Amino acid sequence: MTSTVPVKADQPDTIGGVPGAPPVRRATALVNRVAAGLDSAPVQMAAPFTGLPMVTLPQATDADTRAVFARARRAQHAWAARPVRERQRVLLRLHELVLEHQDEALDLVQVESGKARIDAFDEVSATALVAAYYGKHSARILAPRRAAGALPVLTRAAELHHPKGVVGVISPWNYPLALTAMDVLPALMAGNAVVQKPDNQTALSALWLHELAERAGLPVDAWQIVLGRGSVIGDAIVDESDYVCFTGSTPTGKRLASRIAGRLTSYSLELGGKNPMIVLPDADVRKAAAGAVTACFSSAGQLCVSIERIYVHETIRDEFLRAFAERTEALHLGAELDYSAGMGSLTSPEQLRTVSAHVEDARAAGATVVTGGRARPDLGPLFYEPTILTGVTERATLFAEETFGPVVSVYGYTDVDEAVERANDTAFGLNASVWTRDTRRGQQVAARLKAGTVNVNEGYAATFGTVGVPMGGMKESGVGRRNGAEGLLKYTEAQAIAVQRGLRLRPFRGLPPRLWTGAMTAGMKVLRCLPGR
Structure with a gap:
């Protein structure tokens, strides 16, 4: 992979000493919007690109x-x-x-x-x-x-939504x-x-x-x-x-x-998530490899919906791995505030420690590093190369645990049912990806995956960018959804209001309950056949 050593910070008036960054006074103006009345000891944050002080934040x-x-x-x-x-x-x-x-x-x-x-x-x-x-x-x-009432015409019902507070x-x-x-x-x-x-x-x-x-x-x-x-x-x-x-x-x-x-x-x-990608045997290998680079290494893998496991059919596994490694090694790593870099750095020392530990543990457990696998302090304090692993077994921590960094494991499979089973064999269920030339088949496989969002011929961006559909996790990946109607209605209290006119929903005076319930039973059978009921 190509890389660029960042220019030494010589602009102390910019945020975090990053050349071209907004001036410190802009950051100060933003922070001052919350500073009033906050008495706890402030904290100083560092810029990931340089490790230099970025901003001092008041703490509530x-x-x-x-x-x-x-x-x-x-x-x-x-x-x-x-x-x-x-x-x-x-x-x-x-x-x-x-x-x-x-x-x-x-x-x-x-x-x-x-x-x-x-x-x-x-x-x-x-x-x-x-x-x-x-x-x-x-x-x-x-x-x-409006909703169909208990009795047609005589019962009017509606559903309202009030803010939670x-x-x-x-x-x-x-x-x-x-x-x-x-x-x-x-x-x-x-x-x-x-x-x-x-x-x-x-x-x-x-x-x-x-x-x-x-x-x-x-x-x-x-x-x-x-x-x-x-x-x-x-x-x-x-x-x-x-x-x-x-x-x-x-x-x-x-x-x-x-x-x-x-x-x-x-x-x-x-x-959290341990998101899988399945490459079906008919997939366009080079497109799938290019998609995997984005799916695995965007934001240096620090994305809840990033792909961390890839299952590739054995008939195309070697070809895919070569194409994937080639594209990964071509990524330009850098700290420039422009579009020249394909991947930036990790965000915190904690993430760097986790990524490094996961890769070294996998190596010790017999995994092979296809490409990457090392920190790059020559670029900045928190850079780590995008890393592809094979031969990862259950003995490795990253086999089942989320890494949340630029690390992905590639596995082969021989049968689609096997791939689906292995993809679902996790405590998580946030995002998944399926690659194939047959989009109908891809949708069928996607529906079998236990994940809140599944993308066909995409890693995560198709569902992430489609705001009209819900986004969230199954199993230990979460509760509830954001985006779409559900992402709005979850912030409301639903209230039902019904107005009853004329006939009461109890026997009127003089009518035996048995006759009343018999009439209601017959009515319910008729109502079942009406549209909208």
Whole structure:
């Protein structure tokens, strides 16, 4: 793989010392939006590309966080009282602003996360698509829905949707812009206020979108961002939220769900994955190999829907592996704030340690490194080469555990049923991919995979970018869905209202119950045959 040694930082007035990054004063202006009244000791975050200090963030206390929720609760009533179509206009303006100012967002996302610019653009495009989708469709999704009543004509029934109140959103560091949009914007469209806790590492991206939302017309306090350590303010978020939306690891999600259960508060969780890709024997090998590079190494593999396991039919396995390795080795690694790099760096020292440990453990357990397999400190403190492994067995940690880095294991298979069984043989079920020239067959195989999203002839982007369909995990990959109608309605309380006219739903005076129930039984048999029942 090709690489570029980053220019030595000689611009101390830029965020993290990254050449071409936004000036420190821009970051300071964003942070000042949450600084007031936060008394806990601040933390200093480093830029992944350089390891140099990036920004100092104020940290909220438990009391600070509860006060933020109180302000949000007061703002929520006025926001919910606005007509849905007025709320939609805010999102449509936000859509325009995101696209208009995308260069600044791309710089922030790259500097904070270390990802390549093309991967940062995935975040910008996802944010714009989410804003446009809910900006156009929320009124339709939230509109009262008429339902067939118990007795035709005499019973009128409708389903209404009311906002939950104040939604607590806990966002991860890996997709700070896109996942903020996917979780926060539909919650706002449903008439809720939002208190978001982004990860400290990538807080600037969330603050940037928050600033644009207020410029688009979102009322002050309707969406608030609180910065802090989960160990300090996590209890306050759970205690004060009417709904909790969390994205992160499966162990943390389980602990959070246990605490939320004590309050009987509803929640959604998007958690870990060990996502499989199946290459059927009729697949176009070179297209599948090119797709695998994107599916495995976008954002340096730090994407919840990244592919970490590939099953290739034995008749094309060697050809696929050669093409895959060739394309992987051609990836340009770099820290430039432009589109020249195909892959950036990992985001944190913790991720680098995990990736390195997983690869070394697999080697020790007999795996073969086809390409990659080493850190690249010559490029930057957190770079690691995109890595392809074969011969990975159950003895290796990464055989079943999520690595969350640029590492993928390739296996052969002889029968499609075997491939499906092995793909499903995991505690996770977030995303999957199928490659074939026969798309109908690909859809049939996709339907057999136990994953919340499955892409045919794509790795993850087809479902990730289709905002109108739900996205989420099965098994230990999560609870609930984001995107689509379900991603909006989960932030509401459904209410049924029925109006009964004329005939009561009990025997009237003088009519024996046996005759009444007999008449009702006959009526139900007739109703079953009517359309819409």
